[in-house]
Amino acid sequence: MAQKPSIPKGTRDFSPIEMTRRNYIFDTVKSVFKLYGFEQIETPAMENLSTLTGKYGEEGDKLLFKILNSGDFLAKANELDLSARNSQKTTFQISEKGLRYDLTVPFARFVVQYQSEINFPFRRYQIQPVWRADRPQKGRYREFYQCDVDIIGSDSLLNEYELIQIVDKIFSKLGIGVTIKINNRKLLAGIAETIGEADRIIDITVAIDKLDKIGLEKVNEELLQKGVSMVAIEKLQPILLLSGSNDEKLNKIEKVIQASETGKKGVEEIRTIFGYLKSGLVSTSVELDLTLARGLNYYTGAIFEVKANDVQIGSITGGGRYDDLTGIFGLPDISGVGISFGADRIYDVMEQLNLFPNDQTISTKVLFVNFGKAEESYCLPLLEKLRESGIPSEIFPSDDKMKKQMNYANKKGVKYVVLAGESEISEGVVTVKNMVSGDQIKLKANLLTEYIQKG
């Protein structure tokens, strides 16, 4: 076999069936976004590397796809770094662009760049692919689509509540049972402060994030290994073991961290959000999960994660509040909050649960069988009439064997096949075959459109 063509690791092609299903997801997501007053933007696939680096933590930087400079890029590289095989230094000498890693950072850049034209608070949505040089697995791709909604330029917690509403609405429309997990970075900071390890907050949150995965003992081991003191770990235990309803957890945690101003603020924020939820307009269950940490460094307040109830896959939606993302680009004190729906994982979940509607795949509704040149010219005006009435239809391009043409129609899921040969033409009629029932009838050619519309 000649070498088969292929595509890069972790990327995918999408067939027509997959595209109609993907569009079904995009369309429902989009319709809800619009319903809540969000406006769409797009940004380029590539950003300046300086825009991207340093925003996602050390790990994130490693996962950035970098684009080689054009021209004789090696000529401009530093000879010493080059001969020392110093990849880290050389990288930035031969590459100044990278593929976007998410939609939030490019959005922050966008906001800063067009700050004078934007009408704040700005509600934008953005549906585009992002790229990560991760090692692929099920539900993890190197190119995947995110559907982001963010509200920037407002620190009102009503925005957090609205995002929860959007999550609720979208997943109920798609038919996926989900649980929304919520936590707050201030609360996590308060915990770190309380146990006397304020500057280790990242290590601590990353470790406790694994609680339900690796268990309490392993988490403690990891904390110790990261240099968190025994005393601090002791103090942390009751927090890790918190249980009960959301309110109960909040009350308990409040007592533990009352010495920390930041922590108290976090509790208050969560209370406010749960207060909104008491109105009962959201039917998805929302859980306070103190072990929810999320890696992205820029979150400062609420953090969200959405898990599918019936399928084991990573989170299908995630997000949070960032108080100073635009600060890095020179516009400080603009708070925003947003979430990102992972279209590809949502697809995988829906496929496993068989949630895609069946009638989504119809493309052509009517196919004219081609019997030859004379018959073609009889059919063409009829075909055009159907199309003018908005009925997707086509004529087979050559007078191949009937069997072949019927087969084509059958495979494509065409509902009606129109037969117009010599005898039909002489009578001014057309034979219409219903491919589902197998029945066929003759009718006047000028009644065809009407007949199809009724069917």
Added chain:
RNA sequence: GUGGAUGUAGCUCAGUCGGUUAGAGUAGUGGUUUGUGGUACCAUUGGUCGGGGGUUCGAAUCCCCUCUUCCACCCCA
């Protein structure tokens, strides 16, 4: 990035103590049915066994390298 598994016709997979022209189902093509699909029957196309190198008289089968996909870790949508 670390560790483990996988790769045979378009698709799903048989085929190991290494031995002559590598099999099945399905799809494709042609026919039974000169204007009728989805069912049936018959015939037929298609593979240098992921790629490269090595061991051997001889390799899909053993060894090394590389790539793909999958699983765990890391991290995440």
